[in-house]
Amino acid sequence: xxxxxxxxxxxxxxxxxxxxxxxxxIKLIIQQIKETPHQQLHFILGMVNDKSIxxxxxxxxxxxxxxxxxxxxxxxxxxxxxxxxAENFHLVGDTYDSVHEAYLKAISxxxxxxxxxxxxxTFVVAEVI
Numbered sequence: 680x681x682x683x684x685x686x687x688x689x690x691x692x693x694x695x696x697x698x699x700x701x702x703x704x705i706k707l708i709i710q711q712i713k714e715t716p717h718q719q720l721h722f723i724l725g726m727v728n729d730k731s732i733x734x735x736x737x738x739x740x741x742x743x744x745x746x747x748x749x750x751x752x753x754x755x756x757x758x759x760x761x762x763x764x765a766e767n768f769h770l771v772g773d774t775y776d777s778v779h780e781a782y783l784k785a786i787s788x789x790x791x792x793x794x795x796x797x798x799x800x801t802f803v804v805a806e807v808i
Contacts, residue, residue: 682808683697683698683805684697684698684699685697685708685711686804688797688808689786689795691791692786692789692790692792692794692795693715693717694786694789694794694795694796695794695797696796696798696804696808697796697797697798697804698798698800698801698804700726700727700730700735700798700799700800702734702735702738705735705738705739706738708796709739709740712740712794716792717792717793717794718790718792719743719744719793719794720742720744720793720794720796721743721746721785721788721794721795721796722739722740722743722746722772722798723746723778723781723782723785723795723797723798723799724745724746724748724761724765724772724799725747725756725758725761725778725781725800725802725803726750726755726756726761726799727750727752727754727756727800727802728754728756728757728760729754733764733767733768735799736764736767736768736770739765739768739770741768741769744771744772744788745762745765745770745771745772745773746772746773746775746781746782746785747759747761747765747772747773747774748776748777748778749761749776749777749778750778750800750802750805750806751777751778751806752802755800755802758774758775758776761774762774777806778803778807782795782797782807
């Protein structure tokens with residue numbers, strides 16, 4: 680029951696954040712998303728630049744809409760670099776100058792039966808809770 684671990688931010692549309700940022704935790708998150716009824720997944724994703732991300736990107740659902748952003752820290756991976764890496768794994772989405780901007784866009788785009796997920800880094804989650 681830690682804040683930031685599968686924390687519900689909003690119920691309509693269902694908006695969830697999770698600080699999981701390694702392969703094992705991402706596997707669990709993806710399983711939880713699969714078990715959560717929804718039409719479309721809107722995935723706000725930001726990461727840090729000093730970790731290997733390919734293993735995580737390989738696990739992420741290809742049918743989601745991605746909102747690539749950079750956490751507001753010096754270690755934050757630039758959103759354009761993240762988008763470029765994600766494209767190698769057929770993950771498609773736009774870039775945003777901030778986590779807040781990505782969050783607002785995802786909430787705006789989501790229908791009531793969709794899920795909005797925020798994650799990829801503890802620092803991304805910290806900016807929305």
